[in-house]
Amino acid sequence: MDDMAKVKQAPQKGATHARKVRLTKQPAPTAWFAEVDGAPLPVALQQWARFGAGSNSYSDPLTLEGRGATPRSPEYFSALRDGVVVLARAHVVKDAKGEDAIKREGWIGLYRVANVEASDAGVSFDFVERLATF
Incomplete structure (x- = not known):
């Protein structure tokens, strides 16, 4: 099984918590x-995620595109369409120029x-299933 297949693997049936994965290289x-775990995956930011009450969704208006991030x-x-994302804790801060920038935590x-x-x-996109934790 290659790295990508391992990463995309669903938790075992009956598992009480998601399996653990690790960053192979700090981005x-x-x-x-x-x-x-050796597979490059797209990063999504927590601030645009909504969980609960029948809706587990993500909606990023791209208003910070190119500011504080490439x-x-x-x-x-x-890669998003491949169906697996890494959800990162992040929020908007002011950079040295006083402009909005992303700070990943x-x-x-x-x-x-x-x-x-x-x-x-x-x-x-819609969150379908939590595959793993860090």
Whole structure:
């Protein structure tokens, strides 16, 4: 089984908690990919995630695109459609110029996602299943 297949593997049936994974290499603070157990995966930010009351969704309006983070590439959007993301703790801070920037603070988990939509207006998808924790 290759690294990507291992990462995408669902938790065992009856498991009381998600399996553990680890970052293979710490990404740059502005990177949109994280290497998890040897597989590069797209990063999504917690601030755009909504969990609970029948809706586990993500909606990023891309208002911070290119500020405090590198612009997202076609490879990023393609990787989202592969169906697995790393959810990162992050929030918006002011940078040295007084502009909004992203500050990543840690890693939450690995999620299977579906219904990925990406356009100039933003990125959205549904969280289907938590695959692993860090």
